[in-house]
Amino acid sequence: xxxxxxxxxxxxxxxxxxxxxxxxxxxxxxxxxxxxxxxxxxxxxxxxxxxxxxxxxxxxxxxxxxxxxxxxxxxxxxxxxxxxxxxxxxxxxxxxxxxxxxxxxxxxxxxxxxxxxxxxxxxxxxxxxxxxxxxxxxxxxxxxxxxxxxxxxxxxxxxxxxxxxxxxxxxxxxxxxxxxxxxxxxxxxxxxxxxxxxxxxxxxxxxxxxxxxxxx
Numbered sequence: 104x105x106x107x108x109x110x111x112x113x114x115x116x117x118x119x120x121x122x123x124x125x126x127x128x129x130x131x132x133x134x135x136x137x138x139x140x141x142x143x144x145x146x147x148x149x150x151x152x153x154x155x156x157x158x159x160x161x162x163x164x165x166x167x168x169x170x171x172x173x174x175x176x177x178x179x180x181x182x183x184x185x186x187x188x189x190x191x192x193x194x195x196x197x198x199x200x201x202x203x204x205x206x207x208x209x210x211x212x213x214x215x216x217x218x219x220x221x222x223x224x225x226x227x228x229x230x231x232x233x234x235x236x237x238x239x240x241x242x243x244x245x246x247x248x249x250x251x252x253x254x255x256x257x258x259x260x261x262x263x264x265x266x267x268x269x270x271x272x273x274x275x276x277x278x279x280x281x282x283x284x285x286x287x288x289x290x291x292x293x294x295x296x297x298x299x300x301x302x303x304x305x306x307x308x309x310x311x312x313x314x315x316x317x318x319x
Contacts, residue, residue: 104141105314110148110168110208112160113177117283118220119149122177124287125223126214129305137306137315147175161196161211168208173308175212179219185297188215210311212304217297221258224282226298227290234285235277237269244268253295 107130111123127144134142150167153160161176168174180188193213200207216222225231226249228241237244244265247255255261262279270276292298309315 104143106143106145107312107314108145108148108171110150110164110171110174111177112150112164112168112174113214113220114179116152117280118177119151120280120283121220121224121287122175122214123147123149124284125290125292126175126305128288129292129302130309133306133309133315139314139316142314159196159199161193162200162203162207165200165207165211166203166205169206171208172312173210173212174208175214175305177214177216177220180215180217180297181219185215185217185300189213210308212301212308214301215297217253217295218256219258221262222252222255223290223292223295223298224262224286225252225255225258226292226295227286230286230290231282234282234289235265235269239269249295253297 109126109130111119111126113119113122126147130144134144148168148171150164153163156163164176165174176193178188178192193215197211200209200211225247228246228249231246232239232241232244245261246265247261252258259279262282266277266279306315
């Protein structure tokens with residue numbers, strides 16, 4: 104049976120809970136839909152925060168991911184346009200990585216949520232409300248519609264504000280850290296444009312590995 108063994112490097116430790124769960128689900132769904140063989144998806148190698156160095160963290164991560172099928176690199180777009188992050192941060196490092204002489208992972212997939220990865224936690228309002236265990240509606244919580252999610256400039260702060268309201272009269276308070284993994288495992292992410300772009304590059308990597316037959 105063919106195995107998929109990939110690595111992940113993210114900005115910040117909270118992303119090590121949310122994004123690997125999303126990535127795993129995405130790979131599983133692509134293999135189920137378009138796979139051409141039996142595949143075992145191994146747990147990702149999560150590259151922790153790297154020591155400060157003159158070498159860019161993405162290049163360090165590529166070296167550490169040598170031997171893996173591919174490396175997924177996460178950047179938050181913050182207040183930049185997503186394509187600008189790719190052009191100014193991702194692509195130049197890809198060029199540098201292609202030129203380095205030491206062993207490294209050659210197949211690198213960009214994952215760039217608009218503003219921050221917390222925006223993906225707001226996409227599926229029903230899933231978020233279920234995990235908050237609240238009777239308050241999406242409207243009462245001032246949740247953005249899925250058309251508006253990628254216009255929220257500080258999604259993390261919005262989540263904290265929502266939690267403050269939900270926790271106000273609760274004995275057992277919910278911390279934002281408790282939401283990353285369940286929302287990563289459960290949220291419907293087919294709406295954000297940034298997820299669609301990531302999905303495209305992930306599909307491309309799986310196709311190049313000969314694991315799926317269809318790329319759309």
